[in-house]
Amino acid sequence: MKISISVNGDKQTHDVEPRTLLVQFLREQANLTGTKVGCDTSSCGACTVLVDGESAKSCTMFAAQADGSAVTTIEGLMTDGKFNRVQQSFQDEHGLQCGFCTAGMVMAAVSLLEEIPNPTESDVRIGLEGNLCRCTGYHNIVKAVMAAARVK
């Protein structure tokens, strides 16, 4: 079946099998490999992207479900070669170690800050419960999201 998804503002039209997962579409058809497959069971959040502005786990969604939607991946956050405030805060606060969870963490944080612009630390910790960091670097991740929230 033929589907069209606006990925980072770029219309991507591809022939897919119905069983194609959104994350496969992004990585293999759209060639955007910033989005990672971690657990592949919707537990770890490494595959988090924005679907019509809200965070979703792209390993637990068929690409066909996003037909006609706007998807934002980690590659779509920069403007004019500059990091978005969440990306910049992750760098400033050392919010990553191995980096595997980072794309998903950042996308989940972008969605969280849309919903809760001025979060408490507890809001951030609960808001990121769907994302696992196996380096266990949560402390700096939370610091980074709190720092990003202060950038207006």
Next chain:
Amino acid sequence: MIPASFEYIRVDSTEQVIAGLAEYGDEAKILAGGMSLIPLMKLRLATPTVLLDAGRLDDLSYISDKGDYLALGALTRHRDLETSDLLAKECAVLRGVAAEVGDNQVRHRGTIGGSVAHGDPASDLPAVLVALEAEFVVEGPSGSRTLASANFFKGFLETELSETEMLTEIRVPKTGATNWSYHKFNRRAQDWAIVGALAFRAQDSSRVALVNMGSVPIRATAVEQALASGASHAEAADQAAVGTEAPEDSNASSAYREHLSRVLVKRALDEALV
């Protein structure tokens, strides 16, 4: 993990869903948010050959005040429940427990109807709906029928829904409950409840429900009866596991679940019934 092949049909109306179910029978599954079905398909525990994607039936996404009860469209997302002003006013317990389902990403896509129709005893919302004495409206080839939540759940992932029927609306009687407490015990923040315990005071009675203490979501009737006859919270909570058939799995033995149910019910009672 890639699911087995299937035919994908996007439906634009409830009638199309019913027609699709009539045509394909048990070969077909309705796809709502997909938060339960897609993981099962990836593990190939579910292998429908036809998926009827109802995800865009926006007319089944609503929370409305009907006087005595609230009507919730089956495709209302958890996110919409947890941010609903109407629920904050009329059914805070449902709003609050919806915020405990999975994680943000799951709640952005998962629906109340999907959760109910899936019939997993470890799900949070079915237990709340049983305790609220909700009713479920289902549509089928010969029209619609309304089922009591108390009789809806039949067994693990089994409900009263026939293979040609679709759940379209959840009706929640207004109970006047403002104080409530839900204790969900799990290993990772986003996990399913190993055991969950819910308590709230309705106008006429104290209601207590248990998650993952049997093959279906259940009311803790022994606890409710003890409370009605004047037992203390501790005495009532001691009855939490009475009549349950707690499952045994890699997370917990039945005996440990029984212990958890008593502890969590006590905590829920202390918070909700003040």
